[in-house]
Amino acid sequence: MPAPTDQLPASPARGGRRRLRSTAVTLALGGALFTVGALGLAPQQAPTVASGPEAPRSTDPAEALRIRVRKLPADPDGWSSLGMAYVQQARSTADAATYNRARTALRKSLALRPTGNFAAETGMGALESARHHFAEALTWARRATAANPYSAPAQGVLADALTQLGRYEDSYAAVQRMTDLRPDSSALARASYCWELRGDTARARELMNKSLQAAGTPAEKAFALTHLATLALETGDPHTALKLAGTGLAALPGDAALLEARARAHTALGHPRQAVTDFTAAVAAAPLPQYLLGLGDLQRSLGHREEAEEQYDVLRAQETLRRASGGAPDADAVLFEADHGNPETAVEMGRAALRQRSFIAVHDAYAWALHRAGRDTEAVEQAGLALALGTVSAPFHYHRALINQALGRTLAARADLRRALDTDPHFHPVDAPRARTALSRIEAAR
Secondary structure: OOOHHHOOOOOHHHOOOOOOOOHHHHHHHOOOOOOOOOOOOOOOOOOOOOOOOOOOOOOOHHHHHHHHHHHOOOOHHHHHHHHHHHHHHHHHHOOHHHHHHHHHHHHHHHHHOOOOOHHHHHHHHHHHHHOOOHHHHHHHHHHHHHHOOOOHHHHHHHHHHHHHOOOHHHHHHHHHHHHHHOOOHHHHHHHHHHHHHOOOHHHHHHHHHHHHHHOOOHHHHHHHHHHHHHHHHHOOOHHHHHHHHHHHHHHOOOOHHHHHHHHHHHHHOOOHHHHHHHHHHHHHHOOOHHHHHHHHHHHHHOOOHHHHHHHHHHHHHHHHHHHHHOOOOOHHHHHHHHHHOOHHHHHHHHHHHHHHOOOHHHHHHHHHHHHHOOOHHHHHHHHHHHOOOOOOOHHHHHHHHHHHHHOOOHHHHHHHHHHHHHHOOOOOOOHHHHHHHHHHHHHHOO
16 A cells, blocks of 8 residues: 555645545656646546447537537437537647637536436536636636536646635545546646646656646647646756657647647757747647747747747737626736736736635746836745745746845745755846846855
8 A cells, every 4th residue: 555645735825734535646657746847737538439339420529519419409418518529629739719609618517407417517617717717717616516516627627726716635635536536637637737736847747748648639648738838948958848748749639738849849959940839839739828928039039030029919908808708817918918918907907816716826927027116025935835835837936036136035035946956057148047047146246
């Protein structure tokens, strides 16, 4: 029987080292759960498609399920499966129309079966999480788990919402229930993230490798390889990240997250042309803020100001649309506004984001906005909250270093700069060189 230390972590927020029961995870390890700022939602189990001689033969799950609901329009399970398939597509493409199709299909399922419809409720929770509406996602996930306490996908959606709302110990418990019910690729990926948040990257890597081994679809395999590549990048190993991302793209060509991972690996290895190509392809596949910002900052580091501004202009247009729709800003939008817009506006955005989502990446972005606005006493508190779980993050340490430096806390700034560069010397094409310069100046002044 594995040692208790192989179990899922308990949150330090409540002071203890209580460990959660972990039969499934410890057995999966055989003796030995998404970029910290990214959402990182593990894929759910693929929708079930009808079998037999009348089953659709399309290799596209959404197309097969569309055929199914045309044949059986009163089948709530068919509509819920179609809705979940659309959610998975929308996560990859960030296409608003696909999100709307998902909502329509799931609402149709709920209309056909208003009570006890845990599959559609799980789909609604996944949809709201994908759109960063985490309070709404939590409500749907609770409905789904109440309707069916034995549904592993419902526990996964519950865990995702709780994580992003900063309720880490509750999220660990939900992941534990999910792995106890069904220790599949999706559950093991979430278990890996539990350990990653706590800073145990070795254990996170072990579990994500188990998730990769258990992957039953190209999407699950690509997800695991993306996060293994990201773990390699964030611990200073771009060669491994490049190999892993390449393997993933062979299984799922054109996947935006894998393209971003490979772009970051190329950047760290000094291959700017390849990095620009991959970032550009990622943006074309899914114009998400982190890809746009990554490409813009890379172009900026190369001295390509006009090309950088093209990406920044798209980010500004996205922010205008967000404000018009009343949506909450995400961490990348706050960071972008702090560095490329009005710091005071960034502070307002950070405060609004934190009201909606008290996740560590939001604390970090709010801290940086406060620093850029000259409010370092407030900023250092938020920077501490970003690192309170022990998460390994070079950008978080870099941000706290500059905040401490502005407060005259040279020793603390030096320690954080060293930690950032020791963790990942190539963590950002603009900020990593600045970190080295700042550390050299501190060392020279000693």
